[in-house]
Amino acid sequence: MTAPVEYPQRIAMISMHTSPLATPGVGDAGGLNVYVSEVARRLGERGIEVDVFTRAEDDSPDVVEVNEHTRVVQVPAGPRAAVAKEELPAMVATFAEAVRQRLNGHELVHTHYWLSGMVGLELAEQCGLPLVHTMHTMARVKNVALGQGQTPEPDVRDRGEAQIVVRADVLTANTVDEARELHEHYGARPEQVAVVPPGVDLHTFHPCDQPKSRAQLGIGQDDQVILFVGRIQPLKAPDVLIRAVAELVARDPTRRERLRLIIIGSPSGPQSQWSQGLVPLIADLGVADLVELRPHSPRAELFRWYCVADVVGVPSHNESFGLVALEAQACGRPVVATDVGGLRHAVRDGQTGLLVRGHEAGAWADALATVLDSPGERVRMGANAAGHSSRFSWDNTAAATLAAYHAATLRKGSEGRFVVPHGPGSGRTRLRSS
Secondary structure (H helix, E strand, O other): OOOOOOEOOEEEEEOOOOOOOOOOOOOOOOHHHHHHHHHHHHHHHOOOEEEEEEEOOOOOOOEEEOOOOEEEEEEOOOOOOOOOHHHHHHHHHHHHHHHHHHOOOOOEEEEEHHHHHHHHHHHHHHHOOOEEEEOOOOHHHHHHOOOOOOOOOOHHHHHHHHHHHHHOOEEEEOOHHHHHHHHHHHOOOHHHEEEOOOOEOOOOOOOOOHHHHHHHHOOOOOOEEEEEEOOEOOOOOHHHHHHHHHHHHHHOHHHHHOEEEEEEOOEOOOOHHHHHHHHHHHHHOOOOOOEEEEOOOOHHHHHHHHHHOOEEEEOOOOOOOOHHHHHHHHOOOOEEEEOOOOHHHHOOEOOOEEEEOOOOHHHHHHHHHHHHOOHHHHHHHHHHHHHHHOOOEHHHHHHHHHHHHHHHHHHHOHHHOEEEOOOOOOEEEOOEOO
16 A cells, blocks of 8 residues: 655745735735745645744734644834835845744745845754745746836846755746746756746635626627736736727727736846836827726725726736736636746647737737637637636645655655654654655
């Protein structure tokens, strides 16, 4: 009989630069926050104890209980206030020491994004813990695909990510393409990388009643609605959709009566001032009556905005996966997305939506028109989209994450044994079954 697989039972998950409690679309909060929140919660539902350590930015409680086994622990490092992401590398050592003092029987460290990875390197070295790291995005990949107005990622990040790849026990990648990028750009070893696809919250995002949603939100039943959801920054490229809308009405002025582009999100990152150029761009292109800029929305409300849309646009210059594309498809909405990175996996070209090469307004107008002007195709793609997205559950992500944890513990020491720092049960521990 095959022996049961044994997993670590207490995880220190690190998300230094942004809290899983933050609302996606605000500041630096986005898909990473959703990922950390969902995986931590789903692991907790499996009986795994998870502490998510994040930097304290306000006077909210230091410990927030998410469920029976999952907590968010807000750790002081630097001012209790939001700081620019580029200032955080100087706080890594302080944050790492504060986390180390709070470790108590934790058996593995799982870090998210390169700043957390640098914290993980210090904890792994000091405490002898296995280290699993999820990049989410990579400097070298982003710098290859820079769009107009984007600032290259700094050298300190490039060097940090290289160190993480050398020393992590397991690297998780969203897709096989991301696994290949880890190998080609950073020299990751094939046996070091585990593919762990992200999921979608199918309880929140699911096929819905478009007429009802439009009535609730005051959207005309006959309007042609294009929706953008995401942080307002050059990487996400909402300006591409604005230019495409201008192209659509230039080709056919009668569209002006029904066409609407709704952009939901808030400025983000070191180039947050970039968002200030959207209003003048909209005015210059003569589409002020067609474009609506809205701030971020809570996820339950965001569900309704997906529901009102005829098509969701994801024109990003790079995405490790593209959770917005998955959420939209879970609501039965076709997606038009850039033919890059993880979007090639999130969207099935010609089946659940369309992939567009590049960011030329004419090509985007063509793709959007294909969906908007073909009701039958829109229904077909929407139905396919709902079925496609149902394959990506956070429960599956949690299961794949546990497999990565198991591989990391085996790699760290023979028979999965390793040192557990501090507190009850310190010393050498045998992993328990979940």
